[in-house]
Amino acid sequence: MPELPEVEVTRIGLLPHLCGRRVSGICVRSPSLRYPLPHDLGARLIGRRLAGIVRRGKYLLFDFEAGKLLVHLGMSGSLRLVRADLPPDKHDHVDLRFGDLALRLRDPRRFGAILWLGQDSGTHSLLRKLGVEPLSDGLTAKVLHEAIRPRRAAIKQVLMDSHVIVGVGNIYASESLFRAGIHPSTPAYRVSRARCARLVDAVKGTLQDALAAGGSSLRDFVGSDGKPGYFQQQYFVYGRADLPCRVCGAPIRSLRQGQRSTFYCPRCQR
DNA sequence: CTGGTCACCTGGAAGC
DNA sequence: TGCTTCCAGGTGACCA
Helix, strand or coil, X not given: CCCHHHHHHHHHHHHHHHCCCECCEEEECCCECCCEXXXXXXXXXXXXXXXXXXXXXXXXXXXXXXXXXEEECCCCCEEEEEECCCCCCCCEEEEEEECCEEEEEECCCCCCEEEECCCCHHHCHHHHCCCECCCCCCCCHHHHHHHHCCCCCEHHHHHCCCCCECCCXXXXXXXXXXXXXXXXXXXXXXXXXXXXXXXXXXXHHHHHHHHHHHHCCCCXXXXXXCCCCHHHCCCCCCCCCCCECCCCCCECEEEEECCEEEEECCCCCC
C-alpha cells in the first residue's frame, strides 16, 4: 500500500495522538522484518517522550530526543493505533505502548523495517543518498531535468529511483506520466526541459490529490481497521489495462518495466 | 557510475 | 475442491 501519500497520511493521523506522550512498554512478536529488529528496543524507548514524527521519502522517523526510530512500511505494512489490550493479528509484529494505546505495526510480507538511528539520523546510509522531496520547493523542472539528463533508462524507472526523487512508487509513477502526457518507455535523457516542467507539476498534483483523498477520511484513525481511506482514489491508468482511457477512450495498455507493471494510454502519452 | 536482475516474504486470485 | 502459478503498493545487493 504505502507510497508517499499513504505514509504521510499515517504520519498526520498519528501525530496528534502520540506527540508528547511517553513509551510505557513495547512488545516484539517477530524476530525480524527486512532487517533484524533492534534487540534493545525496550531499553532505548521505554520512558522516552515522543517529540515528533517526520517523514523522509517513505521513511517515518519517530523523534525520541535520545535518537530516532526509523519505520518503513515496505509493500504491505501499516501502522494503527489500537487499545493496548486488543488481541494482535497474525501479522502484528510490533507494539509500542503509550499507556492504554498501542501503536501497532502490521506487515504480512515483512518487507518493512524498524531501526534505531541514534543521534546520527541524517547520516544513516538508508537516508543519506535519498533524492529530492517531491512536494517540496526543491523539486523544480530544472532540478529534475539535470538529474535525469545522464540517464538512458526509461523515464518511468528513473522516476521511481529514490536517489532521484523519493516517494514515487509504482502506482503514482504511472499516474504522473499519464498526467504529463509522457510515454513511460521514453528514455529519461530525451525528456525535454519543457516536458520536465509538466512532469514536475504532474508528480506534485498526483501526490497532493492522493494525500487529500487520504486525509479526508482520517477521523477514525484511532481504533480503525487501519485503512484510512486512500483506497477510494480513482486512478487514471493504474490497474486499468484494456479499459477505456478516462480522457480519450482508447484502451489502456500495460507493459513490464524492471519486473513491475506499468499502465499507460497509447493515445494520450507519447 | 549505470542498468539489469535477484532476493526478501506472505497471501489472494486466477488457472487447471 | 484442491493444487499450481502468478502477481502484489519497496528497495538494497550484486553483477556485467
